[in-house]
Amino acid sequence: MSIDHAPKRAQGTWIVRPKPNPDATLRMFCFPHSGVGASAYRTWLTAFPSDIDICLVQPPGRESRWGEPAFTRLEDLVPSAAEAIASHLTLPYAFFGHSLGALASFEIARCLRRRGLPGPAWLFASSHRAPHLPNRHAELHRLPDAELVSEIRRQYDGIPQLVLDNPELLALMLPGLRADLTVFETYRYADPTPLDCPISAFGGRSDRRVTEAELDGWRERTRGRFRVRMMEGDHFYLQPQRDRIVAAIRDDLALAGAASVAAATR
Secondary structure (H helix, E strand, O other): OOOOOOOOOOOOOOEEOOOOOOOOOEEEEEEOOOOOOHHHHHHHOOOOOOOEEEEEEOOOOOHHHOOOOOOOOHHHHHHHHHHHHHOOOOOOEEEEEEOHHHHHHHHHHHHHHHOOOOOOOEEEEEOOOOOOOOOOOOOOOOOOHHHHHHHHHHHHOOOOHHHHOOHHHHHHHHHHHHHHHHHHHHOOOOOOOOEOOOEEEEEEOOOOOOOHHHHHHHHHHEOOOEEEEEEOOOOOOOOOOHHHHHHHHHHHHHHHOOOOOOOOOO
C-alpha cells in the first residue's frame, strides 16, 4: 500500500495547541513516543521563547482520542497525520519526535515533500535509530500482556510505577502501546532520497535500545547539516534533560535562521 493512499477514517484532533501564539514566527510540532499522546510534552510549553508556537501531536487511541482505534501501520498513520499538519503550515516549522515519534515525524516530512508542500526547517530525532538501519531487537508486539509489560520494563524502563500499580489503568494503556510497537516493528524503510532539511539526533548514554552509532546513521538521511548530541539518561532521558534539549533546539533553529531564538534567555 502506498504511504500516501491509506484508507480514510474518522479523524479527531491531531494537533493540540494549549497556548496558541499569534505572534510566532515558527511552529514546532512535537511527536510523542509509544503509548502516550500530547501530554508527553506538557512541560515544554513554557520552555520556548515567545516566537515559537508549540503544536503537540495527538495520535488516535490516546488521551482525548481514547475512543478511536490506534494505528498499527505507519503506512496508514502517516498520510492521516500529514493531512492534519498541512493545514498548520502557514509559518516555517520544525519537527521534534521522540522514539516512535522520531520515525513518524521523518516519514511525515517525506509525505509532505511528495505532496509538494514546504518541508521542515529542521528535524529533531530523539531516541530512535536511523530509519534505514535494521531493528536489532526481538519483536515484542505479539507477546502476551504479562510478558510484554515485563520486556517493556526491562528494555525501556518505560511504564510508570503509577500505571503498574493500577491494573485498570494498565489495561487501558496496553492496547495503544501494543499498536505502537506493531507500527515500529513492521516498518520497512524505502526510498533512500535524503531530506533537504538539517537533522539533529539526540540520545541517552544509558539507552539499552539505541546506540550512538545508530543515531549517527541519521546523517545519511539529510542533505543539510547534521549533529548528534548524547545526554545523561536512558531511553526516556527526555524529561530530566528537557532544558538542555530545548537549549540545543533553540541553538540549531537560530543557526538555521528559522526563528529569532539566539537572544532568548536560558
